[in-house]
Each structure stands twice: as C-alpha cells, then as structure tokens.
Amino acid sequence: MKTLIVYFSQTGFTQKYAEWLAEALGGTTLTMKEASKKDDSFFNDFDAIIFGSWLSMEKIAKADWFTSRIDKWKCKKLAIFGVGASPAEYSGIQGLLDKTLTEEQRKYAKAFYCVGGLSYEKMSLGSKMLMKAFAAMLKGKKNKTEADEAMIKHVASSCDYTDKKYIEPIVAYING
Numbered sequence: 448m449k450t451l452i453v454y455f456s457q458t459g460f461t462q463k464y465a466e467w468l469a470e471a472l473g474g475t476t477l478t479m480k481e482a483s484k485k486d487d488s489f490f491n492d493f494d495a496i497i498f499g500s501w502l503s504m505e506k507i508a509k510a511d512w513f514t515s516r517i518d519k520w521k522c523k524k525l526a527i528f529g530v531g532a533s534p535a536e537y538s539g540i541q542g543l544l545d546k547t548l549t550e551e552q553r554k555y556a557k558a559f560y561c562v563g564g565l566s567y568e569k570m571s572l573g574s575k576m577l578m579k580a581f582a583a584m585l586k587g588k589k590n591k592t593e594a595d596e597a598m599i600k601h602v603a604s605s606c607d608y609t610d611k612k613y614i615e616p617i618v619a620y621i622n623g
Contacts, residue, residue, distance in 0.1 A: 448494040448524070450474030450621060453482040455500040455509045458570055460563030461530045463609055465499050471611075471618045479512055487519065495524035495621050501563065502531035503574070505543055514548065517556055524621050525556035530563035532601045532608070537594055557620055561613035564606045578602055 450472045454465035462476075469476045472495070477485075479500070490496060498513035507529035517525050527547060533540060544558040567575055582602045585595055601608075 448472070448621070449492060450495040450497065450524075451482075451490070451493040452476045452497045452499065453479055453513070454498070455479040455512075457501055457508075457574065458564075458566035460566075460607070460609055461499050461501050464528065464530055464561050464563070464614060465497075467611055467614050468497060468499075468617060471614060472621055479509055483512065487516075490516075490520065493523065495526075496520055497526045497528065497617065497621070499528040499530065499561075502529045502533070502543070504577070505539065507543075507547055507558075510547055514552065517552055521555045526559060526617055526620060527556065528559040528561055528617060530561045532563060532565045532606065534594075534597050534601060535560060535562050535613070537598060559617050559620075561617075562608045562610065564608050565602060565604070566607075567605050 452465045452468045452474050454461050454476065455478070456462035465476045468474060498510070500508045500510065502508070507527065510527060513527050529543065529547070540560050544560060547558040548556055565578065570578070582599065585591070585599045585602070588595060
C-alpha cells in the first residue's frame with residue numbers, strides 16, 4: 448500500500464512519529480508546507496494518507512488542511528493523529544479526537560493520539576506562554592484530580608514521552 452504521511456511539527460515530536468510511521472508502513476513523509484504546494488493530482492497515487500500535528504488549544508493544529516480535503520479521498524485509507532504532552536489516559540483526549548472529524552468523516556477516517564512531550568527550548572513564544580498559563584491554571588485549581596496532577600507533572604518542564612507503541616494502532620488501522 449502506497450502511504451503518505453503529512454505532518455506539521457513545531458518542536459520535533461510529530462516529525463519523529465511521522466518518520467516512525469513511514470518506516471513501519473514503507474511510506475513517504477512530507478511536511479505540511481511541502482504538501483500544501485502540491486497539486487491535488489499528486490495525492491491520487493497514494494492508497495493511504497495520514498496527517499499528524501501537535502495539539503494546541505485542545506485541537507490538532509492545522510487539522511483543517513486535512514479535514515478540508517478528505518472528502519475527495521474517501522476511497523483511500525485515512526487517518527489523522529495529534530501529538531501532545533498529555534498522558535494518553537487524560538480524560539480530555541477522547542473528546543478532542545471525537546471533535547476532530549465530523550460524524551460523516553468518521554465513516555472513512557480515524558483519529559489517533561500519540562504522547563509526545565514538551566520542548567520549551569524549541570517552542571514559539573506564544574506556545575510557551577500558553578503552556579505556562581495552562582500550568583499555572585492547573586496548579587491553582589482546587590480539588591485537583593489524579594489526571595490534573597499527572598498533567599501538572601507533564602507540563603512542568605521539557606520532556607520526551609515519545610514511544611513507538613503509540614503508532615501501533617495507526618499502523619494496524621492502515622494495514623487492516
């Protein structure tokens with residue numbers, strides 16, 4: 448199966464997952480910037496198209512690049528994945544995935560989550576400010592849940608939680 452993985456990476460975690468997926472699936476990677484320059488006919492040769500990006504403001508950044516095109520690709524195997532510092536079991540992840548695709552789009556595409564990390568050194572100033580504000584909000588929250596405590600730990604400093612195990616469901620879906 449000829450597979451294309453298009454990704455948008457700010458700090459490198461999404462790129463790492465895209466490269467792991469390309470390796471596991473024998474696919475090709477393109478940055479979103481490169482893919483955006485391609486004519487629609489470029490995508491015709493691929494049997495599967497995967498889009499990955501980082502999480503921002505409880506959504507997958509630049510997901511609209513993918514979701515605005517997938518109606519044309521219904522005959523292909525389609526997947527989208529988001530990469531974030533939140534633990535995989537964080538209660539907000541499933542809701543984020545559910546709202547990534549419309550009900551109609553979920554008939555022919557699937558959304559996934561991969562635990563990435565944080566690289567404050569590579570983040571834009573705006574992203575750093577958002578993360579620091581989020582961390583402060585969590586720390587100030589009364590009656591913190593176990594998930595809140597885990598999130599506070601995850602966003603406290605730069606970290607890398609990437610693991611190839613997180614691509615396994617994507618690989619199984621594409622190959623299935």
